[in-house]
Amino acid sequence: MAKRIADKELTDRNWDQEDEGEEAGTFSIASEDVLKNRAIKKAKRRNPGAEGDGGAAFRGFKGFSAAPSAIPAPFSGFGKAGSFEGFGLTNGGSKALYTGVSSATVGLTFNGPYVPPTADITTRQTNGSSPSPTQSNKEYRRQLTALNCSVRDWITKHVNDNPLCDLNPIFRDYERHLSSIEQQHGGGEAADGGSETPPPSAALFSFSRTTSEDLAQKVSGTAPVASGITFNFGQKTSLFGAPGPAALPPFGGTKPDEAADENGDEESEEPPKPEVKEVKEDDAFYSKKCKLFYKKEAEFKEKGVGTLHLKNTSDGKIQMIIRADTNLGNILLNIIVQHSMPCSRVGKNNVMVVCVPNPPVHDKNPSGPVPLLIRVKTDEDADELHKLLEERKG
């Protein structure tokens, strides 16, 4: 038990004195000698190219090889300008990763023909500009469609699993979401909906008995048109979903005991499981979870984990899309598979292709071809993917 007694005695003689304000101050940096011997690690970013909401303080922070003057407060205590020169902190990847930080917009800007609907919704919300009535209506229809399809699918699934389940919570959730959509987009309303601090994927609604929102949803693709919109129903077993928009009060003071208990699911007897779904793009004929690497200089660098989809295009080619398995759902790769594209089976469970990557992976040479390594779970999966690509690339 870690009880801490009072730091100073309080008496009728000193109680009314204001404490000398203790300052928070800033921590001190180790000396260069010490730093030389330290192994400094880089944290893996799950969203390369995406900027965090709170990243404002570190905007323009180009990594530790920058001159200290470029480093914003509170790191102004970093010391003399010379101390970080030649600090070989670049693992090669750091600079590339940090360029994402300085991009101006939160969210996803893509060049190229394909503009995923999530980006649409995102930029609309973060721009804070009022959508025009036509756009709004379109959005309203899209959202409503997505909502109805989601509820249809959810009910189907759960009633199939357990015909005795109580659907009332679902209808309550439906009501809530419907009014939310109507507020945001219904009747051509100009107001830009959304919460004060919308995460870029605010288009994803989540339903929860506990009102805890789980924004880390994979794109379910049940909505026919807007693949970026997902509605989830029922008790969320997610305890660590994204926090609510405001600190006060969270969820009307809901007690966590009313939240997902370990086994407290009314709808089903199963213990809570995290979301496990294969992502379905509606018109993809092949989807598989994978990890994407790209070659830079002598080594392969990770681009991200996501789901690879193969789709038919109108002109008979196939399109390969790899979408990240994050709440942002950003695109890791989006290319048309050309006939000439080299495609080989590598190692136990990899397929390697060479193409001009979209989105680009190199600042310096965005239009040059790059070897990409696609790693899947098993060797059979790799065989299958390789075969498909070879057969269908034309």
Place this chain on the structure above:
Amino acid sequence: METSTDYDELGTRLHQFKNKGRNATEQTRRRKEFHVKLRKAKKDDQILERRHVQTLQEEPTSSPQVSGLLPQQYPLQEILAGVNSENREDQFLATQAVRKILSRDNQPPIDRIISAGLIQKFVSFLGLFECPPIQFEAAWVLTNIASGNPAQMNAVVVGGGIPGFIRLASSSYLKIREQAIWALGSIAGDGPDCRDLVIKHGGHGFVVALVESPDLSTFPLAFIRNITWTLSNLCRHTDRPPPLEAVKRMLPALVRLLHHNDKEVLSGACWAVSYLTSGSNERIEVVVQTGLVPRLVQLLSCGEHSILAPALRSLGNIVTGTNEQTQCVLNAGALAVFPALLCHRKSNIQKEAAWAVSNITSGKATQIQEVIDAGLIPLLVQILQQADYKTQLEAVWAVINLTKVGTLNQVSYLYRCNVLGPLFNLLTVKDDTIILIILEAISNILQMAESVGEGEKVCLMIEKLGDLEKIEALQFHSNESVYKYSNTIIDRFFSGQNEDEFGIPEANPDHCVFHAPDNQSTFQF
């Protein structure tokens, strides 16, 4: 007024003594002189009666009646002669003269009185129950001396002042008992040695008897306040607390005073409780056993800062005790008052409240639940975002304790209250310990999330908040432990090793080995 009765009586008694062994003329002269002076003295004292007893030392020196009693009229020799005479009247006059001299504001000649060897005499006068006026004046003189510097107080103590004052408990004159209480409070407040000496002589019994007397409510308010003040001084000096037996004796009286309605009395009583609870769990237990905790909680809402501060400190002390002692405070409904306290305009109160919460969240999960149910977590998060730094530190402790003791649901609730962002913002502070604690709290949250397969979400949130840079930056911290810890956290949660079923990326994937997780049937996220 009591005084006039007292003095008339006193006058009569003095008469009786005076007449022993004197001739008639002499008696007449002395009688007249005495009455003149007594009338003057009485008038002076009537002026003083109207003031609070604690201002007994002050005296208008410009009053014409008093001028006759200044040193010019009574040089030291005369005083000595008067004090040493057998004549009660002379003794009285001399003592009173000294009292008035010492009551001057500017530089009372205390040391002269001491060096003249007068203390012993005055102490003996305290025992003259047949002559209360002398007792009263002597008590006043000694009080004035004891209110001087430590050496002067010591002279009174060494001269037997303490038992002398304590004996005045049996005086039938309220004013005399009040004077004695005041003197004893002054002596006890000087330090643990004097305090324990007063206790040893039974001074605390004197005080307790007054509080427990059925006449308490008839006492003048000033007297009750004095009693409270003396009692609190008998509890003071927590570095060397008073003997436990004495504490047990004083507690019931304290409880009685806690139910009084005067602000000063309540404040003094709460201070006493705050001193008594600032000790070992055994001492806390003795206090809690009296059942005064609910009254303390009641007093939290009284709106008087002078009462709130010691009441809150008392409760804060109690929750540093055992889980059971902490539970007493919770059972009394304290937490219901905490939302107001955590947002109080005085940062000291916020800090004390946050400190108390930090000790409650270090107890049991059920107690954490009570903190949650009282709606306190969002307020802690608010404090972490914006508050006096010292208050923020307490909130940090409250958070980390929760992550250590709390259940999965409780920790996830904490997370959903947006605690991470403000916690991360505090990672720049100078204090190494705080940084390590915050890192530990963050690590605990991540581990909890991981244990239910939701570590990715939390990692993502941290990334989204832009806080990965903060952890990375800590690797440059001058403190080796901070470097190691931040390094470990990156390694453990942000290097993809544990969460990625695709294995560690290899430079040359042709030769990689697939590190398959044990369970390949479901994807773990």
